[in-house]
Amino acid sequence: MNILIPTPLRPFAGGQNVLQVEAGTVGEAIHALTGAHPELRRHLFTPEGKLRAFVNLYLNEDDIRYLPDKENTRVSAADSLSIIPSIAGGSDRRGGRGFGAMQINP
């Protein structure tokens, strides 16, 4: 199956944006990936071995956290696994939508 590597992790995956692994489950695919590219491990997992909270693993369109069998989900050669770090943030501006917090551009 294909594993799509996000831009920030490519330096730790031989510079490639997609890697092919032979695997029967999602867990085996990740194991094969980190076996071939050990540097990826600390970017994907905490020192305790848990998937980092901001790392999302998608089997095709599905978040593996919400699949009934999670990492034991069966995969076929036609599936693709995407590694996607989360994107979020915000201005932290306090107050509501009124004019109180407005910034005037000089």
Add this chain to the structure above:
Amino acid sequence: MSILRLPRFVYDEIRAHGEETYPHECCGALLGHPAPEGWRIVASVRADNTRTDSAHNRYQIAPVELVHIQRTARRQGAEIAGFYHSHPDHPPQWSPTDFAEAHWLGSSYVITEVAQGKAGRTNSFLLAGTTEEDKHFEDEAIVMDDESIGAPSA
């Protein structure tokens, strides 16, 4: 200082997006190619802000939308080079939340101030470092076509 190069139409598009979603934060991705001095952007992709509970000061892109954007980038032979969002009625500087939630090391984070519905300053910050522990934002210059817009302004 690294340089973010982007076509004028992309610059205009991400600023227009912030005006359209005002008073909420807009968000999206930037596709491009790496260059020695920084990213060369070729296109932007709009995304929905899923933080409808607090959209005036928070944004989030659904991971499944990022999966689609990553596929689109690959089809176009480009890479996800960075992301943009707006700060309604707030300066275009990264916030503690922006920093805590930034995980795409090596990517550009572009922020546009939208004051009373009008796009103001646009700044770019490179998420530098090699791990979550040593990551930090660095000011980045924005260069549009051949013309310099300059370094981030406070």
